[in-house]
Amino acid sequence: MSSGTRAHRKNQTREALCAAAVSIVGEHGLDALTADRIAEVAGVSRRTLFNYFARVEDVLTATMESATSDMIDAIVARPADEPLRTSALVVLEELIDSPVFTQARALERAAGRSAATRRFLLELDDRQRMALEEGLRRRLGEDADELYVTSLAAAAYGVLCAVTRLVVSATDDDARAAELHRAWIRRGLDHLFAGFDESAAHPAPSPATPGTADTSLES
Numbered sequence: 001m002s003s004g005t006r007a008h009r010k011n012q013t014r015e016a017l018c019a020a021a022v023s024i025v026g027e028h029g030l031d032a033l034t035a036d037r038i039a040e041v042a043g044v045s046r047r048t049l050f051n052y053f054a055r056v057e058d059v060l061t062a063t064m065e066s067a068t069s070d071m072i073d074a075i076v077a078r079p080a081d082e083p084l085r086t087s088a089l090v091v092l093e094e095l096i097d098s099p100v101f102t103q104a105r106a107l108e109r110a111a112g113r114s115a116a117t118r119r120f121l122l123e124l125d126d127r128q129r130m131a132l133e134e135g136l137r138r139r140l141g142e143d144a145d146e147l148y149v150t151s152l153a154a155a156a157y158g159v160l161c162a163v164t165r166l167v168v169s170a171t172d173d174d175a176r177a178a179e180l181h182r183a184w185i186r187r188g189l190d191h192l193f194a195g196f197d198e199s200a201a202h203p204a205p206s207p208a209t210p211g212t213a214d215t216s217l218e219s
Contacts, residue, residue: 016042021059026106029114061124067100068128072135085193096182108168129157144201152196159188
């Protein structure tokens with residue numbers, strides 16, 4: 001077997017495990033997620049599961065975290081003089097039909113029925129937001145205003161989460177959901193960048209800029 005074939009099969013197994021985990025949580029909630037159940041649904045052994053993942057929870061989030069990393073890398077790789085909104089929109093629209101958005105919708109539906117799933121997703125959201133912050137620093141430069149970076153990351157991730165919730169509440173049909181996701185992400189980015197002028201990422205230094213000391217005193 002060639003190395004390319006082995007890599008392809010490994011990727012297929014990994015994707016099958018992730019899809020199984022999302023399916024289980026989507027149907028039965030987070031409490032039903034066990035190594036044995038994931039392995040059964042994916043058609044592999046429990047040992048195989050732990051060859052790929054250290055923890056059961058990692059199986060559930062691997063696809064989304066990997067997709068976020070790929071998305072950030074793709075945005076950073078876009079032309080430096082391209083507006084950030086354009087870069088984000090191009091990359092996100094390419095991902096709409098990928099498994100990650102289907103899984104995000106399934107987990108959002110599950111979170112609506114399970115408090116444990118909702119808490120789990122909130123923890124994931126925090127990691128995703130931090131990853132987005134780091135991606136923005138890479139794109140905008142380490143000298144970018146920290147308040148701008150952290151605020152934009154929080155707002156951008158909030159838009160993605162809000163769109164997913166609205167899509168889930170609007171339809172159970174995945175084909176229709178993908179159409180709505182594409183259209184509403186575009187609208188969400190329009191709203192987002194109406195408030196976040198990219199030129200503000202590198203403001204003129206002032207005593208009020210976060211990270212600098214304000215030693216002035218009012219007379």
